[in-house]
Amino acid sequence: MLCTFRRAFTKFCQGCGVMFQHTNANQEGFIPENKYKNTLTQNLKAKNILEEIKYNEDFNLKDFKAKKKKQRQDNVEFEEINEIDDIEERIKVAVPLRHYQQRPKIKPIICMRCFKISKNGTLPEVTCEINSKTPLNSLKSIFDPIKHYSIIIKVVDIIDFNGSFIKEVYDLAFEKKCHLILVLNKFDTLPVGARETRIFQWAVETTRGLISEQNICALSSKTGFGFDKVIKLISQLKTKIDRKIYVVGATNSGKSSFINKLSEQCWNLPKEKYKKQFFELTTSSVPGTTLSPIEVPLKSLGVKIIDTPGIPTFSQATFKILAEDAKSIIPNKKIKPIVLTATDEFSFWIGAMVRIELIEGEFKYLTFFVSQNTSVHKTKRELSMDVYDRQAGKLLWPKYNGEFEWIKHEAEINCVASNRAARDIVIHGLGWISVTGLGRAKFDIYMAKGIGFTLRDSLMPYEASPDKMAYNKGRTFNIDPNYQ
Template sequence: MGGLDLEKEQISCVGCGVTIQTEHPEKIGYAPSSSLQKEQIICQRCFRLKHYNEVQDVSLTDDDFLKILNGIGSKDALIVKLVDIFDFNGSWLPGIQRFVGHNPVVLIGNKSDLLPKSVKPNKLITWMKHMSVELGLHPVDIMLVSGAKGHGIEEAMERIEELREGRDVYVVGCTNVGKSTFINRIIKQGSGEENVITTSYFPGTTLDIIEIPLDDERALIDTPGIINHHQMAHFVGKEDLKVITPKKEIKPRVFQLNAGQTLFFGGLARFDFIQGERNSFTCYLSNELNIHRTKLEKADELYKTHLGELLVPPHPSELDDFPPLVAHQFSIKEGKTDIVFSGLGWVTINKPGAVISAHVPKGVQVTIRKSLI
């Protein structure tokens, strides 16, 4: 294959789907003209992401994402919706029904390798079904996979093949659910090609629709991730994002607390046990994130004097941009209830009767749900 002529042909980056241009290095889709000789062309942003784990800021507005997704409802297709099982609530796409129209939806929980091995897959699927219905979605099937480890990918491929009935398949999800890793696994299993799509820790790495041809002239279509602004990932710097994003199986950390005690999750969030009998609280967070226990009466002062030192992340250089913490209060009516910090993890409260206050940066979502584990 000789060199490509951009005048005659529109070339897309195999990493993020953006149209390649060679004129403006600072703009989206830039690649040096020398790269046009290659079999697989990748834009500068994806190149830096893939080889150096560096992210270049590129602005795609929420409206751009919505325009792309709004087209899906009018097509006859199978929708594969990916959620991050470690951040189920944070990675849920609100209003997914509006996009999909009458198309069937398969729900796939990715990153299942992060949950403790004691969690039985069937119980997890039942829980996902219950949560989906509560959130207004009735999937035709629910599956678990680990894009990173490759678990469950083959079964998911077979099931998608059965359910698509000769239609295109659209893969949707918010940023950082592992969509590109999942699709790379599918491509690798189908063709032996490795890491065709850009994958990273960083939110918002797929910029446009990427079409992967299927056998019957149909396509598997990777859509850009929608940014859920209430996830913690959007409030921390790149280094801290690596700390809060789990990479291996979560080790639950259990605290027996009396009323009037507080847990700090680094300096990113705070959990106050305000009233109730002595209770056991199980924390499911990245193993890298420190949990600091203190007395509730000392918590405000500790946060003021030790944020960025004892309580990290955030690091000192990021304190200026870090929003103040806002408290959300919950009365726990049933045992085995989770308080979920969007994009950070959750705390399971084992007995009813507790009054809890969860503090998060202004803009981060806190929700309550039936316990996952």
């Protein structure tokens, strides 16, 4: 038992999956040798104590039978046990009472990179082999070990659906005849009033021809909403596979968080006979946290789920800003839509990253769906660049990291209803803007070269109502709290 424990959980980091090394602090997988040995020793001691506690707790009252004391002719005298407390004290004789009151915990053994990410939320400057791979090479390295007819769970961030979609995953899964499950993660960050049925139908229409609608699930890795359907699908398909399930997706789509919550939900299943897992995968808003595949056993389902490295999609805005600022544009709670009126006199800044201007067309409503830490600012068009020069990184937050080239995109939208958004203007990795009104509209969109831009059917079409409209009057919404 102990040998198995050593082999399974001592060679590789339980946060990112890379092999440990004790020599170079600037390379991936580094952990000081004394810290590694001390943690391993503590875990082995804790494991032994937990096994003893488990052994004693498995006793039933029926195991305590009357004890024959001595025999005198035809009379038999038995020891009398009158109180349950006496029985409980006998159970705990083998293990000190303090171990029951404060059960020892088995600590995950993680490298210093994962430790700094989880504790400080920052990405240390460590050389990682995966950072040098292109998206195509990353996909190839992920799919090479996957066998035919396996289950692949594709995790997509519902807030950044177009930026994390990666159509090549569906093509490769089709070639290997794999069973594909599409998970729409981070449902909890959608605005109040988002209905699962409407989101589900939107996803069905968007992915028509790529995946069966029965295999689409909307869920939240934070709250546990929607995991029942995923567990049911896995239970139905696991008889056709080699007991391994692969979780793939773009960086920051929430794969590790999904696996952690799925593992937790499985341990909470009725009639569960297995003890709870003692480690979790490292999760953060920093792109590229997982560096190597990590196997997590789901004993209640009889399968192993494999967390794969995130596929880099360099069209996302998170790759154009500092790593510590990435968490500011990734929503961690429900988005509050911001409804502003648009005419050809005004420009709209999303942080210091995107500028939108209505060039042709009459009055329109623009509804901004962005993180609570990403500023939205409306200003006169002739003053837009002056505001940027003075307030980038201050009033306009966040801003790009380093030098970049502005690129202009054009979007033409034909609005046919005053109470329903016609289209969404999606900025990959940042959010989207829905356009509501009547008549044709033409927009100019300015952003850094390389950031993705998509027009799509509206995900939340009914948010732009007069009672939700915000009046600007020089005000900036979602301003950075550190700005003074």
